[in-house]
Amino acid sequence: xxxxxxxxxLRIWQVLLxxxxxxxxxxxxxxxxxxxxxxDDPNRAAFFFGEPLKVLGRIWNxxxxxxxxxxxxxxxxxxxxxxxxxxxxxxxxxxWLALSPFASALLDPYIKALNSMPRVILAPIFAVWFGxxxxxxxxxxxxxxxxxxxxxxxxxxREVSPVVLANAKxxxxxxRQLLRFVYLxxxxxxxxxxxxxxxxxxxxxxxxxxxxxxxEGVGYLILQxxxxxxxxxxxxxxxxxxxxxxxLDGLVxxxxxxxxxxxxxxxETERL
Amino acid sequence: MTPAIALERIxxxxxxxxxxxxRYTALRDTTLAVQPGEFLSVVGPTGCGxxxxxxxxxxxxxxxxxxVRVHGDLLAGINARAGYLFQQxxxxxxxxxxxxxVAGLQFRGLGRDEMLQKGNEWLRRVGLAGFxxxxxxxxxxxxRKRVSLAQTLILDPGILLxxxxxxxxxxxxxQLMENELLELWSSDRKSVVFITNDLEExxxxxxxxxxxxxxxxTRPIGEYRIDLPRPRDVAEIRxxxxxxxxxxxxxxxxxxxxxxxYAQQQRQ
Numbered sequence: 001x002x003x004x005x006x007x008x009x010l011r012i013w014q015v016l017l018x019x020x021x022x023x024x025x026x027x028x029x030x031x032x033x034x035x036x037x038x039x040d041d042p043n044r045a046a047f048f049f050g051e052p053l054k055v056l057g058r059i060w061n062x063x064x065x066x067x068x069x070x071x072x073x074x075x076x077x078x079x080x081x082x083x084x085x086x087x088x089x090x091x092x093x094x095x096w097l098a099l100s101p102f103a104s105a106l107l108d109p110y111i112k113a114l115n116s117m118p119r120v121i122l123a124p125i126f127a128v129w130f131g132x133x134x135x136x137x138x139x140x141x142x143x144x145x146x147x148x149x150x151x152x153x154x155x156x157x158r159e160v161s162p163v164v165l166a167n168a169k170x171x172x173x174x175x176r177q178l179l180r181f182v183y184l185x186x187x188x189x190x191x192x193x194x195x196x197x198x199x200x201x202x203x204x205x206x207x208x209x210x211x212x213x214x215x216e217g218v219g220y221l222i223l224q225x226x227x228x229x230x231x232x233x234x235x236x237x238x239x240x241x242x243x244x245x246x247x248l249d250g251l252v253x254x255x256x257x258x259x260x261x262x263x264x265x266x267x268e269t270e271r272l
Numbered sequence: 273m274t275p276a277i278a279l280e281r282i283x284x285x286x287x288x289x290x291x292x293x294x295r296y297t298a299l300r301d302t303t304l305a306v307q308p309g310e311f312l313s314v315v316g317p318t319g320c321g322x323x324x325x326x327x328x329x330x331x332x333x334x335x336x337x338x339x340v341r342v343h344g345d346l347l348a349g350i351n352a353r354a355g356y357l358f359q360q361x362x363x364x365x366x367x368x369x370x371x372x373x374v375a376g377l378q379f380r381g382l383g384r385d386e387m388l389q390k391g392n393e394w395l396r397r398v399g400l401a402g403f404x405x406x407x408x409x410x411x412x413x414x415x416r417k418r419v420s421l422a423q424t425l426i427l428d429p430g431i432l433l434x435x436x437x438x439x440x441x442x443x444x445x446x447q448l449m450e451n452e453l454l455e456l457w458s459s460d461r462k463s464v465v466f467i468t469n470d471l472e473e474x475x476x477x478x479x480x481x482x483x484x485x486x487x488x489x490t491r492p493i494g495e496y497r498i499d500l501p502r503p504r505d506v507a508e509i510r511x512x513x514x515x516x517x518x519x520x521x522x523x524x525x526x527x528x529x530x531x532x533x534y535a536q537q538q539r540q
Contacts, residue, residue, distance in 0.1 A: 168379075173379045
């Protein structure tokens with residue numbers, strides 16, 4: 001009882017903090033409420049930091065007018081495609097390298113180099129290769145997701161308990177069955193552990209890709225607004241993206257809870 | 273009679289991966305045989321290579337020298353006629369109890385219905401009816417061992433290899449499990465190799481006890497026939513005069529090796 005009261009109080013404080021931030025934003029940027037402290041021109045603060053009421057109004061117009069849905073859909077599609085492709089590639093590559101010591105030793109320096117390269121810089125190349133449509137954004141997202149999944153799978157396969165492995169062999173598992181029933185589930189648990197990261201990065205890939213050149217998507221909206229110094233729309237885009245990312249993260253948590261029932265959670269007691 | 277498992281002059285030398293000149297010979301010229309239907313206990317001080325011996329018999333480890341024969345046939349690869357009960361946790365944590373029990377059947381491509389029916393039957397036999405949907409982390413140590421036992425026995429192996437399977441359990445659970453093992457064993461008399469460092473457990477369970485020397489270069493140094501009547505209750509048989517006699521005799525032979533093994537561990 002106490003803890004639920006405590007969490008409700010915490011929730012109220014969190015909302016109050018958010019409201020406080022908006023009020024401070026409003027007061028600080030409104031041309032009339034405060035005398036200009038830093039800028040000479042009273043409208044200058046609003047020019048740089050936007051005005052929360054206008055930002056919220058813009059968001060309202062987007063959703064009420066229905067303009068935003070097409071862009072959100074494109075960004076979502078890019079995120080999901082990047083996530084799925086990156087995960088499948090990372091899974092396949094991770095399993096292969098973890099089970100083949102020669103390939104692993106051969107490719108090790110290249111993997112390290114590719115991983116330490118700032119891969120966002122590939123975006124212009126992808127734009128040249130795949131055009132300004134969805135494909136170039138997906139490609140960027142894939143390069144980001146791939147390495148997270150790859151390293152987790154690699155680790156997951158390497159850390160399969162040798163006893164579990166020996167046991168499966170004694171129970172008569174063939175090489176293929178070991179892969180399917182032991183290595184893969186073990187690797188998947190590591191993939192799920194990195195789900196939040198990889199979905200987040202797929203999203204980053206999509207938005208950054210859009211921002212660098214596109215004709216659709218929330219990143220494109222931001223790019224357009226920036227071009228005409230419409231700071232309110234830029235902030236509106238950022239807020240929408242943030243809310244969207246939070247929803248995605250929530251969905252991932254749901255999926256995680258469904259799929260990871262077999263993993264012990266700390267402090268869990270046995271249900272009778 | 274052809275032995276169920278015959279280990280002939282087994283030598284196992286491990287080479288250090290970092291420094292190939294550093295070698296460790298766990299077993300040297302070890303010969304050991306288990307007759308069909310015999311319950312053999314192997315005791316030895318800690319770190320003497322007991323598990324190595326069992327892994328060789330299971331085909332999980334290829335010996336540096338010597339041969340393994342299973343019912344007269346030369347063993348190559350995994351010993352398909354043997355079931356193995358590990359000392360450590362060997363269940364797949366991502367499968368629930370029932371799915372773990374039927375894993376071997378699944379590997380053999382059995383139909384789903386038959387598989388689940390057999391699985392539930394074995395869960396019942398090891399006293400876990402109704403626990404099929406629990407994941408290993410939701411089960412106690414004793415229950416996990418029961419699942420492992422069912423997982424191995426469901427395949428009806430002719431040979432059972434057990435590597436200190438009950439060493440992680442508390443004393444009461446352990447005695448319960450030992451009695452259950454004896455009961456399951458008495459119904460179809462598999463050939464058993466039971467490895468332990470607990471002499472009392474070895475005598476209480478076995479038809480024959482083999483004592484190994486301290487490592488390195490472990491070899492059998494004594495063999496004792498256990499002529500205690502069956503069926504046995506492992507808790508009660510420990511009080512029988514003949515048990516105490518045997519225990520004294522074997523312990524006398526083992527003591528020196530145990531001290532040697534202990535001294536070696538201290539040095540490491």
